[in-house]
Amino acid sequence: MEYFSSDFILGILGGGQLGKMLLYETRKWDIGTKVMDASDEAPCKIACNEFVKGSLLDFKAVYDFGKNVDVLTIEIENVNLDALEKLEEEGKKVYPPTKALRIIQNKAKQKLFYVDNGIPTAEFHRFAYKSEIADSINNGGLEFPFIWKAAQFGYDGQGVKVVRKLEDLEGLPSGECIAEEMVNFKNELAVIVARNVSGEVKTYPVVEMEFHPEANQVEYVICPARIDDKVALKAREIALKVSEKIQHVGLLAVEMFQTHDDKILVNEVAPRPHNSGHYSIEASYTNQFEQHLRAILDLPLGNTDNKVAGIMVNLVGAEGHTGKVVYENIGEIMRMEGVTPHIYGKKQTRPFRKMGHVTIVNKNIAEARTIAQQVKEKIKVISN
Amino acid sequence: MEYFSSDFILGILGGGQLGKMLLYETRKWDIGTKVMDASDEAPCKIACNEFVKGSLLDFKAVYDFGKNVDVLTIEIENVNLDALEKLEEEGKKVYPPTKALRIIQNKAKQKLFYVDNGIPTAEFHRFAYKSEIADSINNGGLEFPFIWKAAQFGYDGQGVKVVRKLEDLEGLPSGECIAEEMVNFKNELAVIVARNVSGEVKTYPVVEMEFHPEANQVEYVICPARIDDKVALKAREIALKVSEKIQHVGLLAVEMFQTHDDKILVNEVAPRPHNSGHYSIEASYTNQFEQHLRAILDLPLGNTDNKVAGIMVNLVGAEGHTGKVVYENIGEIMRMEGVTPHIYGKKQTRPFRKMGHVTIVNKNIAEARTIAQQVKEKIKVISN
DSSP states (O other): OOOTTSSOEEEEEOOSHHHHHHHHHHHHTTOEEEEEESOTTOGGGTTSSEEEEOOTTOHHHHHHHHHTOSEEEESSSOSOHHHHHHHHHTTOEESSOHHHHHHHHSHHHHHHHHHHTTOOBOOEEEESSTHHHHHHHHTTSOOSSEEEEESSOOBTTBTEEEESSGGGGTTSOOSSEEEEEOOOEEEEEEEEEEEOTTOOEEEOOOEEEEEOTTTOOEEEEEESOSSOHHHHHHHHHHHHHHHHHHTOSEEEEEEEEEETTOOEEEEEEESSOOGGGTTHHHHBSSOHHHHHHHHHTTOOOOOOOBSSEEEEEEEEOOTTOOEEEEEETHHHHHTSTTEEEEEOOOSEEOTTOEEEEEEEEESSHHHHHHHHHHHHHHOEEEEO | OOOTTSSOEEEEEOOSHHHHHHHHHHHHTTOEEEEEESOTTOGGGTTSSEEEEOOTTOHHHHHHHHHTOSEEEESSSOSOHHHHHHHHHTTOEESSOHHHHHHHHSHHHHHHHHHHTTOOBOOEEEESSTHHHHHHHHTTSOOSSEEEEESSOOBTTBTEEEESSGGGGTTSOOSSEEEEEOOOEEEEEEEEEEEOTTOOEEEOOOEEEEEOTTTOOEEEEEESOSSOHHHHHHHHHHHHHHHHHHTOSEEEEEEEEEETTOOEEEEEEESSOOGGGTTHHHHBSSOHHHHHHHHHTTOOOOOOOBSSEEEEEEEEBOTTOOEEEEEETHHHHHTSTTEEEEEOOOSEEOTTOEEEEEEEEESSHHHHHHHHHHHHHHOEEEEO
16 A cells, blocks of 8 residues: 555544644655544544544444545544444454553453453442442441542543542442552653554563653653663563553553552553653654554554653643633743753643643753653643 | 734745644644645645645735734745735734845845855855856866855755856756855754844754755755764854844744864755754753744743754655655654654655654764665655
8 A cells, every 4th residue: 555645544533732743644654534523622623634523432423434445543532432333343454453442442451351350450449430439438348548530531630530539429420430559650741653554562661750740741751760770671561561451552551659668560551652662752762653654554664763862841831721722931931951842732721731841852861851840830821 | 912722813924844843833732823835735834723735935814824923934935025024014023024034035135135244154146047157167267066055945956056067056046046066065954043023032052964965955964963063053043143233033944064174154044944853842941933932922941952953854745756745664764763753644655755854862973874765775765
């Protein structure tokens, strides 16, 4: 199949920032694209060859969209899987495959999958309804504190909450959920695994993450993680095992905890380019978006090594600001060494909304970390 | 001025591959763009916010286009300068400024500018008409061989010819031209200088170029040039001097000869992102397109150093192939270490047409050079 400057069309479900960054790569290779998103203001609206407005959860919309592309991929996993399955049955190339998405889309299923496949993960209970949680506590089956997670449709810290007392459950959705042990971890790590259609597999270096304590969004992603080589190797091996068992095609971002006794527990996975891989645009030989394309088009995978160390800082909307976005002091941070801002193109900011990210690269990781902190202290995403 | 996710509009005259790569950066920063090009099939047609079809040499088209943007830049220097001048007079920000473009657009003027400013350049004669060349030869004023260059509108090896005998002039345009001494050089070098509106200036490392002997198009661009540090310093100093004298804003690519006795002679300049800077997308801390944007928007300039060594190979249409393009063996080259193809999006190939380029990066420049040759031997731009 000819992909380059040909009639080939890649379909992308979802038109957010991940899709937008994927489009840099389709443009680089002149690969034709069609994007579907529910919003007319989707960041992907320009730079794709055709934009279709439609709900990603609607069977007919997804099916009709998929019929008219050559390969179908996603930039968000909350899509109608029945439509994908029907397309697959009819011979359409859907990557990641629906089977992998079914495991991942539901967090309860995902956790059971880890257990079934001998993949280390935190202890958890699964509940069909939130109301069952209180019973479980009363019966001594569950203890505070724990992490409540909605089984479906959580995103960017939505659908996740630390529960320290019964009242913390108030206001949360009532549906299927899990209650997960709060892991007392030393580090949060992630490994991105790429797997192409032919089964070639590569892992990116381990990254180290720091989360904002309340918003449950990443503050710094540091690559390579400043951890022991043996722990890094173990993390890559476990990520490879998840990848092998889940049989995805494309990228799989595997988020993990490193415990104080250096155990690795898999937290959750995403079968697509991931926030924890944004550093790769500036730091890696092959960035994650190009790698995702290589994988789903069954091209040879590229080198996943770093050219230089990379640190990523999310640009999230400041508290107290809702409205037309202004990136305060963005010129100031561009004066700093090795700093590249990425602006996703959302015109309206609100507290904790992911509006962009900044990458800091440097040959010296400690120097990069110092600059990253300066970036974080300087730039503010506000409204005017 | 707010540029990021604002109502600001950058106008770009020209919709070719340089504009297309510039658009990756405007997308990265969500800077609104309007592009004008004469062709409906311009590579820039997608990824800009608005595309206008119009002739770049037409006064009214350029003027009307420029009226409706906030800052106006170019990706090709053959544009109507009277229109730019009028826009400037009316207060529009035009970068590079018309004055710099007037010097550059006409190669005879450009050469006189070097002489007037004490910038070393090859000996030359200027002729108002081609017919004057024969007279000059007959009078002993000019000797074979020399390089004939059309004063205006040459591009990518068009408008340049080695003349070894009178008959070589046949078929060339009859208008203003120069006859330039053939420099017996050791290396062809280039230095890109960035200058922002406030006058901050940075130079990129020296690159070394190898040209195809007939097509007069670059075969390899190697960064950093494998030359003596003193020569590299001299080349950067001379490039800085040209930049200072010409008072451009944005990038200035300065092409130079290194003679056998290590003199540096300026060959010609381009006031925009340049083929000799494409390596920077993968190899540099700040690629040339981002740097051009930073410069014309008066943002701080980024680090021009290399993360790793970079070599660029042009993908030009193979001889004997005209028609719908096919990139033969592109999958094979993607299997090689540190190789990134760029496809410009021209659907039709023809002999020597610039269809794309391939960048090879590596920590070891000799290794990169070996791989670059393998790339060149493997990939072919053919028609099907």
